[in-house]
Amino acid sequence: xxxxxxxxKSDEExxxxxxxxxxxxxxxxxxxxxKLFRYIKRISNLNNEDIEDLLQEIFLKVYKNLNSxxxxxxxxxxxxxxxxNTVISNYRKLNCRPKExxxxxxxxxxxxxxHDVNIEKNINNDFVKKQIFKVLDKLDCKYxxxxxxxxxxxxxxxxxxxxxxxPISTVGTLLNRARKQFKEIVExxxxxx
Amino acid sequence: xxxxxxxxxxxNIIEEKNIKPEPKWKFKIKEFSIWFLLLCSILLGSLSVAxxxxxxxxxxxxxxxxxxxxxxxxFIAVLPLFWIIFLIFFLFLTYFEFIHTxxxxxxxxxxxxxxxxxxxxxxxxxxxxxxxxxxINQLTLNYLDHxxxxxxxxxxxxxxxxxxxxxxxxxxxxxxxxxxIKVQDLNKEYWLVNIDNAKIIHPEDIYLNSFIxxxxxxxDENKLRAFEIRPWNQIHFHIFIEEHKSQPLFIR
Numbered sequence: 001x002x003x004x005x006x007x008x009k010s011d012e013e014x015x016x017x018x019x020x021x022x023x024x025x026x027x028x029x030x031x032x033x034x035k036l037f038r039y040i041k042r043i044s045n046l047n048n049e050d051i052e053d054l055l056q057e058i059f060l061k062v063y064k065n066l067n068s069x070x071x072x073x074x075x076x077x078x079x080x081x082x083x084x085n086t087v088i089s090n091y092r093k094l095n096c097r098p099k100e101x102x103x104x105x106x107x108x109x110x111x112x113x114x115h116d117v118n119i120e121k122n123i124n125n126d127f128v129k130k131q132i133f134k135v136l137d138k139l140d141c142k143y144x145x146x147x148x149x150x151x152x153x154x155x156x157x158x159x160x161x162x163x164x165x166x167p168i169s170t171v172g173t174l175l176n177r178a179r180k181q182f183k184e185i186v187e188x189x190x191x192x193x
Numbered sequence: 194x195x196x197x198x199x200x201x202x203x204x205n206i207i208e209e210k211n212i213k214p215e216p217k218w219k220f221k222i223k224e225f226s227i228w229f230l231l232l233c234s235i236l237l238g239s240l241s242v243a244x245x246x247x248x249x250x251x252x253x254x255x256x257x258x259x260x261x262x263x264x265x266x267x268f269i270a271v272l273p274l275f276w277i278i279f280l281i282f283f284l285f286l287t288y289f290e291f292i293h294t295x296x297x298x299x300x301x302x303x304x305x306x307x308x309x310x311x312x313x314x315x316x317x318x319x320x321x322x323x324x325x326x327x328x329i330n331q332l333t334l335n336y337l338d339h340x341x342x343x344x345x346x347x348x349x350x351x352x353x354x355x356x357x358x359x360x361x362x363x364x365x366x367x368x369x370x371x372x373x374i375k376v377q378d379l380n381k382e383y384w385l386v387n388i389d390n391a392k393i394i395h396p397e398d399i400y401l402n403s404f405i406x407x408x409x410x411x412x413d414e415n416k417l418r419a420f421e422i423r424p425w426n427q428i429h430f431h432i433f434i435e436e437h438k439s440q441p442l443f444i445r
Contacts, residue, residue, distance in 0.1 A: 019214060022207060026200035033195050052195060059203050060212065067217040072296050165292075167301040 003027070011075035019066055029059055032076075035153075036083050042148045044087055058086050077162035080153070084163055113151045114193060116179055131191050138185045143178035150175060224295065231290040235312060238283035241276045242317020243326035244345075248273040250321075251426045252348050259408065260351045260360065270351055275344040284309055327426045334364070334404050334425075339379055352406060353379050361386070361407040361417055362425065365399065376407065387418045394423035 006014065006027045014031075018024045033055060040051050061082050069078055114128075136144055149155045149163060157175075161168045185191070196202070206212070248271060253260060257267040288305050291297040297305075320326055333342050334349075343350050352362035356378070363378035369385075376384045386407060399405055404425035409417045 023204065025207070026204055029200035029203055033199055037195055052199070055195070055199070056203060056206070060206065063203075063207060064212060064215055066214045068215070068220040070295060161299060165298040167299055169301050 012071055015066055015069055015075065018063075022063075025063060028062075032079055033059075036079070039080065039083060039148070039153060040087055042152060043084075043145060054086060054090065057090070058083050061086060073162040074159060077155075077159045080149075080155075080159075080163045081165065113147060113179070113182070128193050131193050134189070134191055135182055135185050138189075139178065139181055142174060143181055146171065146174045147178050147182070227290055227293055231287060231294070234283050234287040234290055235309070235316070238280055238287060238309070238313045239316035239320055240326070241280040241283065242313050243320035244276040244330075245273050245280065246317065246321040247326040247330060247426060248276070248346065248348060253406070253423075256408065259358065260355065267351075271348040273347055275347075280313065284313070322429045324428055327428060330426060331404065334379075349379065357411070359409045359411055359417065361409065363404065365401060365403055365405050368401070376405070383415065385416045387412070387416075388422065389418075391419035392421045394421065395427060398424035398426070398428045 006017070006024060009017065011028070011031070014024065014028050018028060036055055036058065037051055040046065040054060044051075046054065058079075062079055065082070069075065136147075139147070145164070146160060149160045155163065157168050157171050160166075160171045164171070166174075186193075252267075252271045254267075257264055261267040261270060284306065287309050288302065291300075291305055291309075330346060333345055337345075339349075339353060343353075349362065352360055361376060361378060361384060363376045363384065365374060366377050366383070367375040369375060372387060372389055374386050374388055376386055378384055386409070391407075391409070393399070399422070406423050406425060407417060407419045408421040409419040412418050
């Protein structure tokens with residue numbers, strides 16, 4: 001099969017093909033390697049080398065467990081779940097507070113959050129980025145996790161539910177509490193955007 | 194960001210280490226096991242409901258004043274605590290197993306618990322009405338000693354301890370004639386019981402080797418004059434009880 005044809009296949013179709021021919025697996029890896037790299041960077045304090053090692057472990061797990069994937073959920077939710085669980089289980093005492101904000105994050109992605117918590121923002125994006133970092137640093141890990149999935153990874157409630165293996169109602173509650181805590185931190189610390 | 198040959202590196206590792214996807218049947222077995230355990234938990238939870246119903250509907254609410262000093266004392270004495278704890282345990286175990294099914298995590302705790310309680314009550318009622326709990330109760334009365342039974346059937350304890358008040362519970366082992374029956378009490382001792390003046394409650398539920406409760410007067414050592422005889426458990430849908438294919442013992 002031509003590479004172009006493969007790149008047009010859905011994730012679920014690719015899984016079926018990979019199970020018959022492992023040489024197609026790199027197509028799926030290339031589809032997700034950057035996304036998962038960014039995701040791990042956002043939820044951990046690992047350096048690039050460690051993230052790459054972890055990604056290797058994640059993709060090997062994905063390959064071994066391909067037969068457990070079911071179309072009851074989206075493939076992206078399934079692979080994010082494996083990534084999330086691998087990060088948590090490998091680094092149990094992981095400090096979920098990164099030393100620095102991920103530079104490639106587009107601050108526009110955080111606009112929606114700032115809008116959702118009714119905070120006024122000025123137009124200086126670098127400044128906004130630094131302020132966001134200040135707030136994130138103070139958030140509980142479980143709230144930071146859902147904010148990242150919702151606003152940076154742009155996952156919907158159902159996908160977040162499938163990634164974290166929590167009921168959709170719980171995801172909604174976590175997001176509400178996360179936004180509330182975000183706003184409280186902003187107000188308490190007199191942080192300006 | 195990532196090494197451009199990263200994907201090829203993964204493929205090389207897969208080939209070098211001969212890594213293969215786990216076979217589908219392994220995941221199917223795991224899924225089947227979870228569902229099997231889930232079903233067992235639901236059934237055991239339902240069985241405990243059946244026993245709670247058995248204890249509740251066969252307690253002697255109408256004669257509690259003869260058994261204890263107050264209604265509250267009687268209620269506490271017959272409360273089937275073991276079965277209630279058993280039920281709560283299996284309700285939580287069912288929840289835990291359900292959230293480990295493929296999509297069970299999508300449902301919140303209260304929804305799962307409510308549905309589980311409804312299923313347990315429905316199935317438990319069916320088990321009770323079709324006499325499963327009665328049958329198991331009879332087995333425990335026959336084969337377990339009192340010490341091992343007292344948590345399973347708390348109402349037995351009151352009868353066990355009140356023989357001097359003329360309260361005798363035991364197995365009907367023989368109908369000697371129309372005046373006397375022979376009963377083996379819960380302590381495995383034999384009693385001769387005069388039934389001339391006895392009122393029989395639910396005679397259709399009393400058969401040879403069934404357990405009964407007798408209210409009467411002790412007239413001599415191991416001899417009792419009965420005023421009332423009632424079955425240990427009421428039986429529903431008699432077609433499932435083999436003994437009921439024969440004539441009822443007491444025809445008045």
